[in-house]
Amino acid sequence: MAKEIKTIGVLTSGGDAPGMNAAVRAIVRTGITKGYRMMGIQRGYNGLINGECYEMNVRSVSEIIHRGGTILYTARCLEFKTQAGQSKALARCKELGIDALVVIGGDGSFMGARALANQGIPCIGIPGTIDNDIACSEYTIGYDTAMNTAVEAIDKLRDTTQSHDRCSVVEVMGHHAGYIALNVGIATGALAVLLPERPFDFERDILARMRQTQVTGKKHFIIIVSEGVISAQELANQIQATTGVDSRATVLGHIQRGGSPTVRDRVNASLMGYHAIDLLDKGIYNRVVAMSGDKIVDYDVNVALSMHKTIDMDMLEVANSISI
Ligand SMILES: Nc1ncnc2c1ncn2[C@@H]1O[C@H](COP(=O)(O)OP(=O)(O)OP(=O)(O)O)[C@@H](O)[C@H]1O
Ligand SMILES: O=P(O)(O)OC[C@H]1O[C@](O)(CO)[C@@H](O)[C@@H]1O
Ligand SMILES: [Mg+2]
Numbered sequence: 001m002a003k004e005i006k007t008i009g010v011l012t013s014g015g016d017a018p019g020m021n022a023a024v025r026a027i028v029r030t031g032i033t034k035g036y037r038m039m040g041i042q043r044g045y046n047g048l049i050n051g052e053c054y055e056m057n058v059r060s061v062s063e064i065i066h067r068g069g070t071i072l073y074t075a076r077c078l079e080f081k082t083q084a085g086q087s088k089a090l091a092r093c094k095e096l097g098i099d100a101l102v103v104i105g106g107d108g109s110f111m112g113a114r115a116l117a118n119q120g121i122p123c124i125g126i127p128g129t130i131d132n133d134i135a136c137s138e139y140t141i142g143y144d145t146a147m148n149t150a151v152e153a154i155d156k157l158r159d160t161t162q163s164h165d166r167c168s169v170v171e172v173m174g175h176h177a178g179y180i181a182l183n184v185g186i187a188t189g190a191l192a193v194l195l196p197e198r199p200f201d202f203e204r205d206i207l208a209r210m211r212q213t214q215v216t217g218k219k220h221f222i223i224i225v226s227e228g229v230i231s232a233q234e235l236a237n238q239i240q241a242t243t244g245v246d247s248r249a250t251v252l253g254h255i256q257r258g259g260s261p262t263v264r265d266r267v268n269a270s271l272m273g274y275h276a277i278d279l280l281d282k283g284i285y286n287r288v289v290a291m292s293g294d295k296i297v298d299y300d301v302n303v304a305l306s307m308h309k310t311i312d313m314d315m316l317e318v319a320n321s322i323s324i
Helices: 020-033 044-050 083-096 107-118 143-163 179-187 202-215 232-243 253-257 263-281 301-306 313-322
Strands: 007-012 037-041 053-056 100-105 123-127 167-172 192-194 221-226 247-251 287-292 295-300
Touching (some): 007 020, 007 044, 020 037, 020 100, 037 044, 044 083, 044 107, 083 107, 100 107, 123 263, 123 301, 143 167, 143 221, 167 232, 179 192, 179 313, 192 202, 232 247, 263 295
Parallel strands (some): 123 287, 167 221, 192 221
Antiparallel strands (some): 287 295
16 A cells, blocks of 8 residues: 655755756645645755754746756765664654655665655655766766766867877766766777776777877877776876877866756756656555667666666777777
8 A cells, every 4th residue: 555645755865966956846846736745855965864954935946957966966875874863864754744865866866765755754866976876876966967077178179189199088977987087988989988888908998099099190189088997197297207299187076066067967866866756656655667679667775776787888998999
């Protein structure tokens, strides 16, 4: 028997991602349309523990579909990882009358949602992270915008790199996942793409590829490195010391997390937000919303958290074959 839900809370958690606002908008408006009271919880699980929340109406989410960041703010909450923190959050849900929760965030945030679900609060997770590292979903909200932001920046770097016959080593985000690096590497025509999924070999991945292109007259080089493989500055120093090519390092950093979401992020966030409320409305609880092909699907939270995702190494082969 489905539990009766009157009030649904929504929060954003972990790193922010462009499109989170579009998801919040869809969740709040779908919820209100279906007759629920909607509560916005600020600063992720911190806000849940502290009771930082407010009732939202259809106008609370006006003028946000095009805005990056999250109007609900976000946080990483260490206390919530503890049993004591989770008990406080549960007590707060009871006090505020929050019967169910929609959590927009990454895998860590879904572990938090599962902890609450195990204590009787129906939860739905929506993948919101630029890293695209949610195993059950082919796509995460913010991923497309982040890649476009990185491409725009690297196109600019290309101009100056070419003008000076230099090598640019560019570090992109990814948090142990090379999805941003691989796609951005192909989209910018980078000579080399270094992924966390593949052990790095300086001679094979950099030097041999530089020599091969130098023979055909190439004098400037773009190298994309996913965060954590090697520091961009260290790699640029090594390249300059070994090849004599003047090299510079650029860390794109948190620029990749901001900005107005792309069409793809806005549309997927809207579809996922609607789907999350639709599940709760049908009495289907403790699911993670995901994308499979161009369809919105959902998985049991335990299944979702036990899944693994692998990067398409054929794409690296394509990148390496074309950038010569
Ligand atoms: N094992 C866990 N149990 C309970 N709560 C957790 C757990 N792991 C993470 N959380 C909660 O979720 C929050 C966000 O997790 P985390 O920092 O891993 O980010 P994320 O949701 O994976 O997003 P991203 O990696 O994109 O920044 C944590 O600060 C914590 O409050
Ligand atoms: O600086 P912060 O907020 O801890 O986030 C850094 C991490 O967040 C991510 O951007 C994901 O949001 C990762 O790629 C990165 O490692
Ligand atoms: Mg994560």
